[in-house]
Amino acid sequence: MEAIARRAGVSKETLYRWWPSKIEVILAAMVEHGQVSIPLPDSGDLPGDLRAFLRSTIDALDGTTALLLRAVAAAAATDQAVADGVRDRFLHTRRAALGTLLDRAVARGEIPDEHTTSLVDFVYGSLWYRLIFGIGRLDHRWADETATAITAITAISRQPAPLPPLPPG
Amino acid sequence: MEAIARRAGVSKETLYRWWPSKIEVILAAMVEHGQVSIPLPDSGDLPGDLRAFLRSTIDALDGTTALLLRAVAAAAATDQAVADGVRDRFLHTRRAALGTLLDRAVARGEIPDEHTTSLVDFVYGSLWYRLIFGIGRLDHRWADETATAITAITAISRQPAPLPPLPPG
Structure with missing residues (x-):
């Protein structure tokens, strides 16, 4: 917190007034980082949107971000109040x-x-699972x-309709 | 470790010879717990198998197990060597x-x-994600x-094959 206050040119008291703990500063930075570096694509179909969105998500996961997210996960795993904050403010x-x-x-x-809630769990669940372990x-x-596995679920609506039977004769 | 040694009626030295650290004892217990309490169903179709398997997995996740797994996740998130051990020995x-x-x-x-690797990630990823946060x-x-969302991916093979065109005349 001392280093952040120095770099921001504010007092530690000011810093603590806005973000009462180290984890709060990290979460605010993660929210901002996600919003700035992961645009919401709108290509007109899910496979394209999902691929672009997940590629940006991976690009945003640089070394420092990965390290901070692992620290956030460790804090959440051992303290329910932290987990609640991480979930409600960042996830x-x-x-x-x-x-x-x-x-x-x-x-x-x-x-x-x-299935949308399950799909959101599948995407972020596998991301955190791979990151943590x-x-x-x-x-x-x-x-x-x-993206391909998730959109395989759309396969049902992408099957061509069976051809109508030929008219007799 | 002291408490485990006392309850098992062995010396702490013996315990450490088999499991060099607390996390090793926990992992060995988790592996055993999973094998004993989560049977491998073989009902003849994936939706049934998956539902039974995930229900047993949830039943095995009692309060103590959940607490231990969260501690394991926290240790793995902050120490790559621990993460490697958790991954290779338990996950x-x-x-x-x-x-x-x-x-x-x-x-x-x-x-x-x-898609099988992605599906395994989806299942255990969302389980750990929900547990940790x-x-x-x-x-x-x-x-x-x-189970339903995962097997929605099978929808493609469950579509009835289009009828063959009628023979002319």
């Missing part, structure tokens, strides 16, 4: 962004409405594979 | 169990081979909704 903003993409796909008839890669290939 | 056993169910579904032609419920309804 919520990311879920809402992805939710917007999914809601547009529902409105276009691409995916059924009933160092499972596999977190790169553009991961982004593309995840 | 691997759970991934392999779920992988067996998915491989059987692939062999039956229910789901394509290419206290997002939503983790109960039988969660198990059923997750």
Whole structure:
């Protein structure tokens, strides 16, 4: 906190008035970072939107960000009050962004409405799981594979309708 | 470690010879707990298998287990060596169990081979994500909704094949 106050040219008291703890400063920075560096694509179809959104998410996950997010996860895992704050102040903003993409796909008839909460869990769940436990890669290939697996659920509406039977004769 | 040694009737030295740290004891207990309390169903179709498997997984997640798993996540998030151990010694056993169910579904032609790694990530990712950050419920309804969303991906193979065109005349 001392270093941040010095760099921002304000007193530590001012800093604490706005962000009562270190985790609050980190969360505010993460919210801002996400909003600035992860645009909401609107390409007109879910596979394209999801791929672009997940690639930007990965690009935003630089070394410092990954380190801070792992620290946030550790704090949340051992303190329910911290977990509540992380969920309501930061995770919520990311879920809402992805939710917007999914809601547009529902409105276009691409995916059924009933699975959107599970899909948001699947995307951010696998991201945090890989980040925390160092499972596999977190790169553009991961982004593309995840987008493909998620949109496989749309397959049902993408099946060509069966051809009508030929008229007799 | 002292309490475990006393209860097991062995010296602390013996305990440390088998499990060099507290996290190792916890991981060994978690592996055993998973194997004993989460049977591998074989009902002949993926939706049924997945629902039964996820319900048992939730049943195995009692208060003490949830607390231990959160402690394990916190340790892994801040120490790469711990994360490696958790991944290779514990998460691997759970991934392999779920992988067996998915491989059987692939062999039956229910789901394509290419998404199985993503599906394993989706299931355990959303489980850890909800556990660590206290997002939503983790109960039988969660198990059923997750099983349904995951198996929605099988929808493509469940579409009836289009009827062959009628013979002319």
